[in-house]
Amino acid sequence: MPRLVQITDCHLVADPAADGGRALRQLRAVVAAVNRERPDRVLVTGDITDDETAASYQLAVATLDELAAPWFWLPGNHDDVALMAENRELLDELDLDLDLDLDLDGWRVLLLDTHVNGQPHGELGFRKLTHLAERLERNPRPTLVAMHHPPLPVGSAWIDAIGLVDREAFWQTLAPFGQVRAILCGHIHQAFASRQCLAAGEVMVYGCPATSNQFLPRAEHFAIDEAALPGYRVVELSADGLATRVERINQ
Template sequence: MLLIQLSDSHLKADPAGLYRDVDVQARLSAMLASVSRHQPDLVVFSGDVSDDGSIASYQRVAKQLDALGCPWVWLPGNHDHPATMADVRPLKTVIHLDGWQIILLDSWIDGEEGGRLGEEQLARLETQLADDASPALIVLHHPPVTVDAAWMNEIGLEDRETFWARLDRYDHVHAVLCGHIHHEMTCLHDNVPVMSVPAIAAQFVPDSPDFAVDSHAPGGFRLVRLSIDEAQRPRLSTRVEYLLSKV
């Protein structure tokens, strides 16, 4: 099974609206053309779909994702408006495909840049993992780890320690995907790979102590291949593909 992760398009109601001098609608269209050539089995959009939370921006994205001809899901980032997203396409919490469970978490906090899962959602996560022993991939917007950019850590996932404490009880979580940081990152936390994806919109400088945009860095998406081999062992492989055009 091929899953493709997209993140952080920051669209506006106006299709011509820019995000930090990037034509994000043109960038998204070019990105989805590349995604389509891979014929994914599932597309997961890990937040900040919109920059202004407008229904027009969500409707445009949904129309373009529908045109891929494969299942797709999205989850909210800090710039999104979850209720408006759900009016266009319901927010799912878990997807089952080819023996894997893809668990979608909502780290949105009204009016804040940082994220939080909260006790109720963490309890649901633990129940899901306790009741379903199939290999799991978790997706959320805010990174559940510290990153090299100090300013970004101030707006990361507040309850990440509690998140990892819950996961520590289960050994069938094989990776965590996130967005928010606007660049590619891979690290290990308690032997679980944590991976971010480049933004569709402008990229941030990975190791800057203060907010900084890399105006030359291309956007991209992550390809994740999930399978279970003949010995019933889960297999995961992944890579990032960059959009090298000047869009």
């Protein structure tokens, strides 16, 4: 049974000692814990850095390369796509769209790029949505989709204002395709689970704890959840469906 692990929202900066070294220390602890899970693949769903510097991406790659499984990243609103490409040879094969398919024993994992230059919200746009429909049309295998921005409200007013702005078009694109079973997203810095009912079936939506600070759930304005610990999400894929759990790291 393939095991996929999601890591998200590392928010590293060029100076590894910033904030007392907390962001880097917590990411390293998460990487060590993920290795104990023995995953087949690891997805890093955006906001790799906080300051969009080459040094922070070099630090991220050096740390994520400690993972014992192949890992793949996609950009969040705090990322610089060009710097990601310079620091890891990924975007060349993706034609600058992070249009990547992963094969996991009968499952297909699609990575979508919701990054909008200079904006906190996410958007796919007509071209990417059209291409997504073409990708789904070509392959009916059970599918998991990963993206940075959540495609539905999470119950925090300030986060919902900077989510995926064309989420209605996204769900309309998925509606005819019953093979999409779940969405993994970052951005919200908290464990989250919801669902979207479509004509072709139900799609689960899962958020993940950040490796950096956690956000207070259901807050009207920006607020840190000081009691919540960093963590990651584990997804087990099988012929019968998927099972998922969140693990926290106690520092």
